[in-house]
Amino acid sequence: MSSAKRSNEPIVWFLFGVGGFFAAYFLPIHIALYGLAFPLGLIRDPGYDKTLALLQNPLTRLYLFAVLTFCFFHAAHRMRLTMSDVLNMRHLNTVLAFLCYGGAIAGTICAIWLLVVVP
Amino acid sequence: MVQIVPAAEGKELTAMPQYTQFQPKAYRPRMSAYWYLDQWHYLRYAMRESSSFFVAYFCVVTLAQIAALSAGPTRYAHFQALMQCPAMIVLNALALGFILLHAVTWFLLVPRVALRQMLGKPTPDMIASVPNFMAWFGATVIVALFILGVF
Numbered sequence: 713m714s715s716a717k718r719s720n721e722p723i724v725w726f727l728f729g730v731g732g733f734f735a736a737y738f739l740p741i742h743i744a745l746y747g748l749a750f751p752l753g754l755i756r757d758p759g760y761d762k763t764l765a766l767l768q769n770p771l772t773r774l775y776l777f778a779v780l781t782f783c784f785f786h787a788a789h790r791m792r793l794t795m796s797d798v799l800n801m802r803h804l805n806t807v808l809a810f811l812c813y814g815g816a817i818a819g820t821i822c823a824i825w826l827l828v829v830v831p
Numbered sequence: 832m833v834q835i836v837p838a839a840e841g842k843e844l845t846a847m848p849q850y851t852q853f854q855p856k857a858y859r860p861r862m863s864a865y866w867y868l869d870q871w872h873y874l875r876y877a878m879r880e881s882s883s884f885f886v887a888y889f890c891v892v893t894l895a896q897i898a899a900l901s902a903g904p905t906r907y908a909h910f911q912a913l914m915q916c917p918a919m920i921v922l923n924a925l926a927l928g929f930i931l932l933h934a935v936t937w938f939l940l941v942p943r944v945a946l947r948q949m950l951g952k953p954t955p956d957m958i959a960s961v962p963n964f965m966a967w968f969g970a971t972v973i974v975a976l977f978i979l980g981v982f
Contacts, residue, residue, distance in 0.1 A: 735886045736934035741971045743889055743930060745978055746896065747923030751914040758980040760904045766977060767900055776897070783890050790883030798877050800864055819890060826897045 724789050724813070731786020734779050764831075773827045780823040788816035882933035885926035938963035 750757040766772050792812040795801045801808060863869075867877035899910035913919060942959030976982055 731886075732933070732937050735882075735930060736937045737967055737970045738974060739886060739889060739930050740927060740934060741974045741978075742893065743923055743927045745975065747889070747892070747914065748920065748927065751911070751920060751923075755979070757911070758978070760900070760907045762980045763907075764900050766980070767897065772977075776893070780890050780893060783886050787883040787887035787890065790880055791887065794877075794880040794883060798867060798880055800862065815887075819887075819894070822894055823897075826894060826901065830897070830901050 724785070727782065727785035728789040729786075731782035731784070731789075734782045735786055738779050739783065767830055773830065777823055777827055781820045784816040784819040784823075785813075788812040878929065879932055879936050882929040885929040886933070888922070889926055889930070934967065938967065 745755065749755040767776075789812070792805075792808045795808050796805055867873040896910055899906045914923075938960050939956060941963055942954070942956050
């Protein structure tokens with residue numbers, strides 16, 4: 713029996729890769745509309761009722777769950793590496809991993825809870 | 832035949848030779864804390880990696896939006912008012928810029944790791960990334976139509 717310790721790197725790299733695609737494909741339009749176009753009045757906001765109706769659709773909730781979960785893990789992995797390499801914080805690698813992946817897990821739990829309790 | 836070195840005669844044998852002077856040290860190059868400002872390529876790398884902070888930021892904003900929607904029209908109006916603050920507009924514009932940088936570099940990276948042969952010749956990077964950009968455009972239009980209530 714091999715005593716070699718299995719690395720968990722493939723799991724986080726998988727989540728990072730899938731999250732990278734989700735962030736690239738879907739986040740720009742969300743920010744462009746909800747973050748800029750609606751607040752600036754460039755496009756008319758569909759309003760509370762229509763937005764809630766869209767959120768009540770199970771497919772929308774599934775979509776938001778996938779986008780948020782994968783994007784949280786993508787961000788967590790990249791933030792850990794950025795702080796470790798770019799900001800020279802390699803000596804805090806364990807603490808960074810705990811904070812970043814812990815944050816991603818907390819974000820995912822929050823997303824599940826919020827999407828389940830939608831009226 | 833064993834050669835006897837006069838200087839070592841009468842001394843005990845040790846497992847490894849012991850050196851006390853001129854011990855080699857590990858080579859650790861000193862790196863500036865602002866190394867990413869040295870070259871444009873480094874800065875672009877640092878900016879691309881920093882997009883992760885904005886991805887996390889907008890995911891939290893989306894969670895806040897879902898919570899406000901669930902809490903009722905008054906809370907959602909507060910959320911909309913918050914998004915209209917100049918500071919939030921600037922932050923969202925920055926987030927959009929960084930996430931667009933992430934998207935473009937991500938799509939341009941795919942041809943470098945994917946099999947890309949056409950008619951026995953490697954295809955140029957831009958041509959190999961075109962399907963990604965087309966899929967991005969399609970996904971953007973579909974999501975926008977859903978959000979705007981067209982569907």
